[in-house]
Amino acid sequence: MIVELGHFALILALMVAVLQTVVPLWGAQQRNPALMALAAPAAVTQLALVAFAFGVLTWAFVVSDFSLAVVTANSHTLKPMLYKVSGVWGNHEGSLLLWVLILALFGAAVAWFGANLPATLRARVIAVQGSIGVAFLAFLIFTSNPFWRLAEPPLNGQDLNPLLQDPGLAFHPPFLYLGYVGLSMAFSFAVAALIEGRVDAAWARWVRPWTLSAWVFLTIGIALGSWWAYYELGWGGFWFWDPVENASFMPWLLAVALLHSAIVVEKRESLKSWTILLSILAFGFSLIGTFIVRSGVITSVHSFASDPARGVFILAILAFFTGGALLLFALRAGVMEAKGLFGLVSRESALVANNILLAVSAFVVFIGTIWPLLAEVVIGRTVSVGEPFFNAAFTPFIVVLAVILPAGAMLAWKRGNLGRALAGLGPVLVLTVALGGLAFAMQTGRSALGPVGVALAAWVVLGAALDLWSRTGRGGNRLGRLFRLPRADWGKATAHAGLGIVIFAVAALHSWKVEVIRVAQLGETFPLGAYEITLKDVRQVPGPNYTSTMAEMVVTKAGAAVATLYPEKRVYPVQAMPTTEAAIHQGAFRDLYLVIGDPQPAGGWAVRGYIEPFASWLWTGCALMALGGLLSLTDRRYRVAAGAAKTRLAGVPAE
Known part of the structure; x- marks a missing residue:
């Protein structure tokens, strides 16, 4: 009976999601506070219903209820309890239910923590989030029902894929989904802003913490997956450019670009169009990743499904949301006019270069990932795109990004002085060259990748430390002022240092293994x-x-x-x-x-x-990047929406 209640809860959640989508949007259009006020309770109700359904499915796995097809196919009575629980999301149906649960959680989070948002923007964000819930709940109920009963239950199950019976894979998917689905918040904020016709500094301040939290979760999820591949698959490597690895890496790169682009919108009211576009593309690539994992078009140890019909449904979702958002983006181009001007040498320009490098590198990974599929469909040939291509095509962008990072971070806003920034980095440059030369002298008969990696890592890490120190001003008690700097400054320095350590570890693993x-x-x-x-x-x-x-x-x-x-x-x-x-x-x-x-x-x-x-330095660097994001999230400026009172629409009370 409880299984049927879980199924019924999913159907009710779909109905509530439809209500959450339609009524608040109509209320915002009509400036009707009563209709807009329905958004928050609808989002919370949808979360409660999906959470109940997820709890029912978890209970079925724990007690080995083999009357459910998904439990029979992915569990066994002898399986340890950890893997009985992780078996809930170790399959297509259960992992999709987890996907929907996290989606509902983010929608409810806006209801709980979005009190400072303008009422119309808040209603529209929750409504757009609800529309995504409608699509995925429909996908779940009509094509991937986790509560499908078997007419004749077996005495025991078929067990979970042995590769997934591992602590790393038990925790990897939830973190990865928190990142994947978390990017839906940036998408919802972007679409809501386009509907509302206003993209400004306050909007950028509101969207950044949601994007940052998704990026932190995605960083942890990717790191856990890399760690699992390192010790479980027995290949002696940490990254294999597997299509499913790439599926999570592409939105990660675009999320990094989005975070830096939103800074320019917040500080200078520039790059509005680009920031909105990145918000759409980051979530769009999350949907592409969902398609790759679940469509059966690729073969991978990570893939969940081999049913092309499900892939068509996901493609339809991708086309509707990404295509619809891009169409709205084109129609609303006039509301995203940039206000702030900046010189060629400025922090804004450095962030633009950062964005271009990250976006193009994500596109390179996308082409390498999708090309075997296109070649088979279009020209009927089977081709393989492997590690040599990705290393050769992707590495130059990261090298250039690492080179410009310290100097760009120290340039002034609007109009900077490159000579002054480089002069400040003089000691760092000397030490960087010395460390690279030392690495070159110590190795014999090996590639230049090792010394280059050492030099780049030192340049990034020491540059981040110097940038942090430069913010303490001049005069006495600089050490005291250092520890009183905003947490966002500490977070940025920590994340950049983590990137430098990752660059060093990757170079070392490739060069000195x-x-x-x-x-x-x-x-x-x-x-x-x-x-x-x-x-x-x-x-x-x-x-x-x-x-x-x-x-x-x-x-x-x-x-x-x-x-x-x-x-x-x-x-x-x-x-x-x-x-x-x-x-x-x-x-x-x-x-x-x-x-x-x-x-x-x-x-x-x-x-x-x-x-x-x-x-071990590789995962230490990943942990530092995630820690940097968490430090920034604890900054009070991220918890309080800037200028919320000033940006509320006249005549519409805040909730």
């Missing part, structure tokens, strides 16, 4: 860089819902014991699917990464070993 692939006999010792690896034993170990071939590998260096590692190769009997569990000995400056493979006909075992230099 050591790898060995071989067949090892029991008791045999083989070298891995400066280390000696001994394959001491291989044995069978039972797990809760799998059997494991576990190796015991002893690591020594110069005769001294370093660690004993236990890589595994697991087989999940329900799905008869193997997975690789790498054994990693983490260090501050390197990871030792060992993998056990299959037994060989001639005897021995296939083994792989890697020395991953500065691997």
Whole structure:
């Protein structure tokens, strides 16, 4: 009975979403406070109904209710409880329900925290958010019903995809969806502003915290996915330019551009059209990512569905919202006239360059991702676009972005002095060149990527620190003033420093990695860089819902014991699917990464070993970027809408 209540709650949520869309929009058009006031309770009610349905589905997974088709296909009684719960979103239907839940949560958040917004803008934002809810609730109910009953329930389920039975994948999708769906808020604010016919500094101040929160969640989600791929897939890498990885990376790049573009709108009332366009495109690329994951047009360990009919439905949603918003954008071009003028050398120009580089790099990733599909459809050829293309095409944009970042951050608004900014960065430049030269001198017979990465990272990190220090002014007690700076300044410096650390880690991992692939006999010792690896034993170990071939590998260096590692190769009997569990000995400056493979006909075992230099720095840099965003969100200027009282429409009371 409770399952039917969950299904009924989804149907009611769809009806409420229709009400949330139509009535507030009509009320805002008619300047009717009573009709606009319906937006907030409708958004909260939709959230409550979807949350109830999600709770029902979670309960069905926890108690192993195999009368539900989705539970049967993605769960098993022997599965650990963590993966019973994460199995709720480890499939197409459940993950889509999570998608809708987060969408409703953001709509309700505007109802709860948008009291300072003008009444008409608030009503329109909630209404646009409701319209997205209508589309996805309809998609869920009519094509992907998670409450579909089986006529004859089996005694047990088919288990969850073994690759998803991992803590990293348990938490990766919720964070990723919070980022994906969070960008719908920027879209809703953009469409509401276009309908209202006003894009100004106050609007930019309102939209920035929503975009920033989505970007923080997306950063965490992408980092968790990268970390999972690093230790779970056993390939010894952190990023493979998989289409689904790219699907989350493209909106991340556009969200970064949007955050910086909104700063110019807020400070100078310029780049209005570009900021609105980025708001539309960022969410549009989130929908493209949803299509890639769920349409079945690509093959990936991350993909959820293989039903083209669902892909057509998502394409229709993408065409309606992105196409409709772009049409409205074209019709409303006159209301986005820029007011602030700025010189060629200014902080505004640096932010424009930042936006162009990020947008073009996102477009390059999009072309590389979609080209195999286009080639197969248009010319009937099967082509592969892999890591070499993406590295060659994408890297130059990031290099240029890193070069201009410190100087651009220190330029004055409106009209800057490049010579003065570079003079202030003189010590940083000297230290950057010195560190790059040191890296070049220490490495032998390797590519220039390592020293270049060291130099770029130092330039970005030290430039961020100098920018923060320069804000303390002159005279005594600069250290005291440093800790009294606004949190947004600290957040910006922390995020930029995190980017620099990520650049360094990526360059190090590509340049200084050591790898060995071989067949090892029991008791045999083989070298891995400066280390000696001994394959001491291989044995069978039972797990809760799998059997494991576990190796015991002893690591020594110069005769001294370093660690004993236990890589595994697991087989999940329900799905008869193997997975690789790498054994990693983490260090501050390197990871030792060992993998056990299959037994060989001639005897021995296939083994792989890697020395991953500065691997932990990669995720430390990602964590710093997310921390920088969180620090900025705690700034009081983000929590209080600037000039809210001044921008309310005459005769329309604020709610």
